[in-house]
Every structure is written in structure tokens, then in C-alpha cells.
Amino acid sequence: MAGLRTQNRLTALAVENQRRPGIYADGAGLSLVVTDAGVKRWELRVSVGGRRRQLGLGLYPNVSLENARHNARRNALELRQQHRYGARPSSGRRPLLQVEPPGIQPVTFHQAFDSYFEMKAQQLSNPKHAAQWQSTMEAFVFPSIGKRPIADITAAEVIDVLKPIWNDKPETAKRVVQRMRAVFEAAIVRGDRQTAAPTTGVKTVLGTRPRASQRHHAALPYSEVPSFIRHRHRQTGLPTTWLAFELLILTAARSNEIRSATWDEFDLVGALWTIPAIRMKARDPHVVPLSDRAVAVLKAARADYPDSELVFPGAKPGRPLSDMTLTKVLRSAGLGGRATAHGFRSSFKDWCAEFAQARDEVSEAALAHKIPNKVRAAYLRTSFLDERRALMQRWEDYVSGRPVIA
Numbered sequence: 001m002a003g004l005r006t007q008n009r010l011t012a013l014a015v016e017n018q019r020r021p022g023i024y025a026d027g028a029g030l031s032l033v034v035t036d037a038g039v040k041r042w043e044l045r046v047s048v049g050g051r052r053r054q055l056g057l058g059l060y061p062n063v064s065l066e067n068a069r070h071n072a073r074r075n076a077l078e079l080r081q082q083h084r085y086g087a088r089p090s091s092g093r094r095p096l097l098q099v100e101p102p103g104i105q106p107v108t109f110h111q112a113f114d115s116y117f118e119m120k121a122q123q124l125s126n127p128k129h130a131a132q133w134q135s136t137m138e139a140f141v142f143p144s145i146g147k148r149p150i151a152d153i154t155a156a157e158v159i160d161v162l163k164p165i166w167n168d169k170p171e172t173a174k175r176v177v178q179r180m181r182a183v184f185e186a187a188i189v190r191g192d193r194q195t196a197a198p199t200t201g202v203k204t205v206l207g208t209r210p211r212a213s214q215r216h217h218a219a220l221p222y223s224e225v226p227s228f229i230r231h232r233h234r235q236t237g238l239p240t241t242w243l244a245f246e247l248l249i250l251t252a253a254r255s256n257e258i259r260s261a262t263w264d265e266f267d268l269v270g271a272l273w274t275i276p277a278i279r280m281k282a283r284d285p286h287v288v289p290l291s292d293r294a295v296a297v298l299k300a301a302r303a304d305y306p307d308s309e310l311v312f313p314g315a316k317p318g319r320p321l322s323d324m325t326l327t328k329v330l331r332s333a334g335l336g337g338r339a340t341a342h343g344f345r346s347s348f349k350d351w352c353a354e355f356a357q358a359r360d361e362v363s364e365a366a367l368a369h370k371i372p373n374k375v376r377a378a379y380l381r382t383s384f385l386d387e388r389r390a391l392m393q394r395w396e397d398y399v400s401g402r403p404v405i406a
Contacts, residue, residue: 012065015040030072032060039189042068046076053079056194106149107192109183110142116186136176140165150187155198159205166206177202219343220335222351225249226401231333243301244312244321245329248341250294250396252348252366254281255341259320261311263302271295271389275368286368289389291396348395356394362387 007027015032018024018040024032029046042057057063057071107115117133124130137146144161145153158180165173177199184197220228229249232242248258257275266273273288280286290298301311314321326341345367352363362384 008069010065015060015065026065026069026072028072029076030057030068032068035188041188041191041194042072043194044072044075046079054195058194059191062191106151107187108147109150109153110146112150112187112190112192113137113141113183115190116183120182132175133179136172136179140172140176141180150184151193151195153184153198155200155202155205158198159202162202162206217340217343217346218338219346219350220339222347222355222398225344225347225351225399228333228335229399230401232329239304240301240312241321241325241329243297243304245326245341247294247297247301248326249344249348249399250291250297251288251392252345252395253288254345255323255326259312259323259326262309263311266290266298266311268295268298280368284368284370287383287385288366289385289392291393293396293400294392351395351398352391355398356391358391359387362391366391 010024010026010032014024018032018034019038021034021038023043024034026032029044031043031045033041033043035041040060042060042063044053044055044057046053055075057068057075060068063071120133121130124133141161145157148157161180162173162176165176181197181199184193184199187193188197229246232245244258247253248255251258251273253275257279260279261273261275265275268290271290271294273290275286275288277283277285298311305311305313310318310320312321313319314325323341327336330336330339330341349363349367352358352366353360365384366388
């Protein structure tokens with residue numbers, strides 16, 4: 001009578017065709033692990049002397065089902081012999097826990113980070129963010145585990161890395177965990193590490209961090225924006241700086257989106273500004289309808305710098321205005337402690353809600369905010385362009401001091 005099959009449950013065809021993430025037991029402690037990324041690896045789990053042991057046996061298809069079974073039986077036997085006799089593997093056989101062929105050095109965490117970050121850096125459009133990745137690793141991680149083989153790093157070592165900053169620098173600690181996890185997961189995909197990322201569960205050990213107080217950009221009340229614009233119009237100074245600031249207010253755009261704008265992004269006839277995805281925080285292209293005054297500001301900028309690719313060039317040829325240049329505008333108006341360039345987005349948002357009584361999804365679209373609910377975002381594909389065009393013209397009328405119907 002044939003009983004339940006306890007060994008050799010998998011077939012070569014099933015292993016090849018399996019795509020669904022999960023753990024698939026072959027029996028005798030051997031399992032096929034399919035990750036969320038579609039990577040397949042072999043894993044042996046055996047109990048020896050009351051202690052559970054877990055060993056990685058390589059990636060599929062580099063290691064076939066037949067070879068995985070052979071290696072599983074051999075390693076399980078050696079583990080039991082070592083426990084029973086305290087003996088090391090015979091000299092003519094490969095040591096049990098050796099993963100790399102003789103003569104090849106194991107991949108360190110520092111090397112694994114370099115391999116991962118080579119591609120990641122290309123996805124970070126802001127050089128400051130790329131520098132932060134490097135600086136956090138060099139300051140908090142590399143000194144402790146940078147030279148350690150990434151295959152051997154334990155959760156205890158990760159906890160030791162995080163302890164000094166967990167409570168004192170909670171936001172930094174959060175980013176360090178996220179970045180370390182990404183490096184470990186990339187190493188697993190490449191086959192440089194066989195076991196799960198040791199960042200899993202560290203929050204349980206370290207405890208809940210104190211919630212960092214959220215700092216918002218100082219924003220001028222929307223009721224004061226018209227007087228600020230009238231004040232600036234009476235001042236003399238570098239035209240480019242004020243034109244850039246006025247366009248920032250009129251479009252409710254971010255500072256870097258204004259300062260790095262190029263003429264090929266604008267359609268002055270159609271009164272549209274299309275900001276490419278690479279320059280957007282959410283990495284999606286954003287179309288901004290331009291009010292009448294916004295178009296006039298752009299035409300004035302073109303007249304001032306007819307040969308410039310940048311709409312608002314800085315003092316150095318080919319370089320945009322610096323963020324500090326816009327800050328100086330606020331300081332000269334006596335608003336250094338009360339407002340920031342970014343804060344005018346909040347001024348616009350408050351005006352939309354309290355004065356214009358615009359629908360929230362329309363004002364959020366105007367600010368290029370992502371919809372947090374992924375299901376809703378999948379169905380809400382409109383950008384409300386017509387409504388936003390009318391809204392931006394009302395915003396211009398308001399900040400210019402013209403009568404606006406609330």
C-alpha cells in the first residue's frame with residue numbers, strides 16, 4: 001500500500017515552471033524557495049541534537065533538483081556525524097559550510113552595497129539623495145560590518161549597528177534600516193547570501209522609537225500673498241530672481257522644478273508647462289496649466305535671456321539659480337523667519353480649501369501629490385486639467401489683487 005510520499009515530492013518540470021512565491025518541500029528537509037522577485041533557491045532545514053539548522057544549497061537552475069537532493073543528503077549526514085562524533089568532514093571532501101569555491105573571497109557587505117548602489121544611484125535624480133546613501137553607510141554601517149561577508153551577517157550585528165542611533169536619531173535609523181535591507185535583499189537575489197535579510201525583526205528587539213516631531217515648511221498665510229507680490233513689484237533687483245519667484249507662486253511648483261526649468265518644457269501658445277518625470281518628486285510627468293500672468297512672466301524671462309536654455313539662469317553660465325537666491329528674496333522682504341519658497345505651496349493649498357473651496361482632488365492634482373490609496377489611484381486617471389486651468393487663473397487673480405468670487 002502506497003503511503004504519503006515523504007521524499008522526492010518535487011519534479012524537475014514542477015521546479016522549472018513554479019513561479020508563485022513560497023516554500024515548496026521536496027522532503028527530507030529539502031525545500032525550493034521562490035522569492036517575490038522570482039528567484040529560486042534551495043534550502044535545507046534539519047534538526048540535529050535538538051537544534052534546528054538551516055543551510056542554503058544554491059540557486060536554481062545553477063543547482064538542479066537532482067544535485068540539490070544529493071547535496072541535501074550529504075550535508076544532513078555530515079551535520080549528524082559532526083554532532084555525534086564531534087568530527088570535521090574528511091579531508092577529501094568539501095567543508096560543509098563552504099559556499100565559495102577555494103580561492104574566491106566571500107563578498108563583503110561593502111562590496112554588496114557597491115554592487116547594489118551602482119544601479120540604484122541611476123534612479124536618484126537628486127545628487128543630495130545619492131550622497132546621503134553613501135554618507136549613512138560610511139558613518140554608521142561600514143565601520144561595523146563593512147568588511148564582514150554578507151552571507152554571514154546576523155541580526156545581532158545589525159542591532160549593534162542601530163543601537164547608537166535608534167533613539168537619538170530616529171529618522172536616520174529608519175533610513176539606515178531601509179538601505180541595509182535593500183542591500184541584503186539584492187545580495188540574496190544575486191546568490192551572495194542564502195538566508196533571509198537580518199534586518200527582519202530588529203524593530204521588535206530595539207523597541208518603538210520616539211516619534212520625531214514633524215517639521216513643516218514655514219508658509220505665509222494666503223491672505224498676505226497679494227501684499228508680498230505688490231511689495232516685490234515695487235523693488236529693484238535682479239529681474240530673473242523675482243520672475244522665478246513669481247512663477248513659483250503662480251504655478252504652486254516646487255523650487256527645484258522652477259529653478260531647473262528649460263524652455264523645451266513650455267508651450268506658451270497652449271499655456272502649458274510639462275515637467276518631465278525625472279524632475280518630479282513622484283517620478284511622474286506633471287502638466288501645469290499656465291495663467292495669463294504666468295505666460296507674461298515667461299515671455300519677460302525670454303526677453304531678458306534670449307540665448308539661455310534655462311528659463312532662469314544663475315550667475316554662473318549654464319547653471320540654474322540657487323535655492324539660497326530665492327531665500328534672499330524673502331529675507332529682503334523681512335520674511336526670513338516666517339516663510340519659505342516651498343511654503344507657498346501650502347499657501348496655495350489653504351487658499352484652495354478655505355477661499356476658493358476647490359475640490360480636494362483638484363488641488364492635490366495641481367500640487368502633483370500622489371494619491372495614497374493605490375486602489376483609488378488606479379481608477380482615478382484624470383488630471384483635472386480643465387478645472388485646474390480655471391483654478392490657477394483664479395489664484396492669479398487673487399494674488400494680483402483683482403476681485404475674485406469665492
